[in-house]
Amino acid sequence: MRNLEMLFRPMITDGLPCSAFLIGGVGTGKTVTAKRFCEDLRKYCASNNKLMDNIFINCRMKNTEHSVILQLARHFDHGFPDRGFSVDEMMRSLKKHIELGSRPFVIVLDEVDVLLKGSSKDLIYQITRLTDELRGSSSVSLIMISQFPVSEMLDTASMSSFKRANAIRFEKYTKNELKDIVKARAEEALLPGTMDERVMELLADIGKGYGDARLVIEMLEKAAAIAEERSDGKLTADDVRSANAMIYSNVSETKLASLDTKRKIALLAIARAMKNEPYVSITRVEKTYAVVCEEYGEVARKHTQFWTYVQDMERMNILDTMIKNETEGGRVTYISIPDIPPKELAKKLEYLLEIPTSSNDLEL
Numbered sequence: 263m264r265n266l267e268m269l270f271r272p273m274i275t276d277g278l279p280c281s282a283f284l285i286g287g288v289g290t291g292k293t294v295t296a297k298r299f300c301e302d303l304r305k306y307c308a309s310n311n312k313l314m315d316n317i318f319i320n321c322r323m324k325n326t327e328h329s330v331i332l333q334l335a336r337h338f339d340h341g342f343p344d345r346g347f348s349v350d351e352m353m354r355s356l357k358k359h360i361e362l363g364s365r366p367f368v369i370v371l372d373e374v375d376v377l378l379k380g381s382s383k384d385l386i387y388q389i390t391r392l393t394d395e396l397r398g399s400s401s402v403s404l405i406m407i408s409q410f411p412v413s414e415m416l417d418t419a420s421m422s423s424f425k426r427a428n429a430i431r432f433e434k435y436t437k438n439e440l441k442d443i444v445k446a447r448a449e450e451a452l453l454p455g456t457m458d459e460r461v462m463e464l465l466a467d468i469g470k471g472y473g474d475a476r477l478v479i480e481m482l483e484k485a486a487a488i489a490e491e492r493s494d495g496k497l498t499a500d501d502v503r504s505a506n507a508m509i510y511s512n513v514s515e516t517k518l519a520s521l522d523t524k525r526k527i528a529l530l531a532i533a534r535a536m537k538n539e540p541y542v543s544i545t546r547v548e549k550t551y552a553v554v555c556e557e558y559g560e561v562a563r564k565h566t567q568f569w570t571y572v573q574d575m576e577r578m579n580i581l582d583t584m585i586k587n588e589t590e591g592g593r594v595t596y597i598s599i600p601d602i603p604p605k606e607l608a609k610k611l612e613y614l615l616e617i618p619t620s621s622n623d624l625e626l
Contacts, residue, residue, distance in 0.1 A: 265430045266299045266405075273314075273366050273403050274307070279393040280403040285411055286432025289474030292407045295432075296370050299405075303368070316368035321377035327385045330377065331356065334369070353388060357395060366401045374406040378416070386416060434473020441466035443475050447482055456489070457497040464502050464540040467582060468600040481505045499540040500603040513580055513602045518610055521575070524563070527554055528571040530611040532581065532597055533604040541584070541596040544572070558615060572597065 265282075272278040284292040300316040307314045317337045324330050331352045335342045338359035347355075360367050369389060371377065377385070392402040406412060411429070435443070444462045465485075469478035484505035489497040507513075521529065531551035536542045548568060555562040563571075575581050582598045599607060 263295065263299060263302075266295070269428055270299075270303065270368075270403065273368075273401065274303075274312070277366060277399055277401050279390070279401045281390070281428055282405050283412065283429040284405065284407045284432065285409070285429055287409055287434055287473065289472070289476035290432040290434060291475065292432050293372055296372070296405050296407060300368055300370065313363075313365040314368065315363060315365055316370065318370045318372065320372045321375075322373045325376050327377075328352075330371070330385060335359070338363075357392065360392070360400050360402065361396050364399050366403060368403045368405065370405045370407065372407045373409075375408040375410050375412050378412055435469070435475055436473070437466045437470040440469045440473075440475065440478050444478060444482055447479055451482075452486060452497065453495070456495055460540045461497060461499055461502060464499050464598065464600065467584075467598060468502070468506055477509065481509060484508055498538055500538050500605070502540075503600065503603045506600060507602050513599075513607065515610065517578060517580065518614060523558075523615070524560065525571050525575060526611050526615055527551070527558055527560055528568060529575060529580065530554055530608055530615070532572075533599065533608040533611065536597070536599060536604040538604075541598045544569070544583075544595040544597060547597060 269282050270280045273280045284296060286292050297318065300318070304314055304316070317334060319330055319333055321330065324333050327349055331349055332342065332344055335352050335356050338356070342352075342355070374386075386404075386406075389402060389404055393400070396402070413429075441462055444465045448457050448462065465478055465481060468481065469475075481502060482505075485497055485501040488501045488504055489495055518526070518529075528551060531554040532542065532547050534554065535547045535550040548565065551568060552562045572581070572583060576583055580599070580601075582600055584596050584598070585593050586596055588594050
């Protein structure tokens, strides 16, 4: 927001056209930042007895030069016909409307890379040159949003109107940032006391690999809907896992079947030890592991070998590990299963362990 304010200050102070690129992955806040910036800009102008106008266009939905200019024209004239006018005629009509408005006009093109891939580079040039052709105090500024850098998609003429320093990069959200987002949304949307800190942390842990706030918010919504089906209404770690499984799950039947017997038993011990908790310490798991090995007639492996099993399954995206500093001192390894409720995982593994073992089982 500060970078956008800096880039657009000349528009406010001198009515000059400005531009910005917002670049970043899915769910990193590009679109909502652009919308909020334009909203704040309008409020600031109004408080200073100035006027400004803006329009937001999603180029995935309006992915041709004609459809974009038509939407721009309809911003001023809702009844503008969708047929019978060429691109040049629509552009002339648009200029007249902008001139009559006598105010700065900001155009936001979201997912602009989709438009540029469709050979609509000339449209960007026309928009950037609009101010030069306008009379009065009107100006046209442009914000382009993309998951990918679009500078190589623009022709030289269009790039001359932009500066590479105008690019604002949106990095993936970190785990702590995602947790802050989850906490803020939970405080706004959920009843007090229905979701504890550990469940928030589990949601953030699941989302950290993607850095996508949208995904985490969707999981929170689905988990809350699952929790509402129960009388206590408490949102649990299993609700989060079930929600994640609805959206995307790494724990497929095929992946579980590919594990050898020893790793299936290790994973079953983790699932049983976890119960409904978000995380479980490896010390607690190993106690359960000894019992499960006895149940299935296997020799319980020592800590080093068990840790190897855990690392193997983490590489397969079946589970996650984290190391925490305990209050008494020392570091403890914790395990989580983000993608499937432990009870469901245990059932799957128990079924698979009933099937005769393959001669291809690993010896380790």
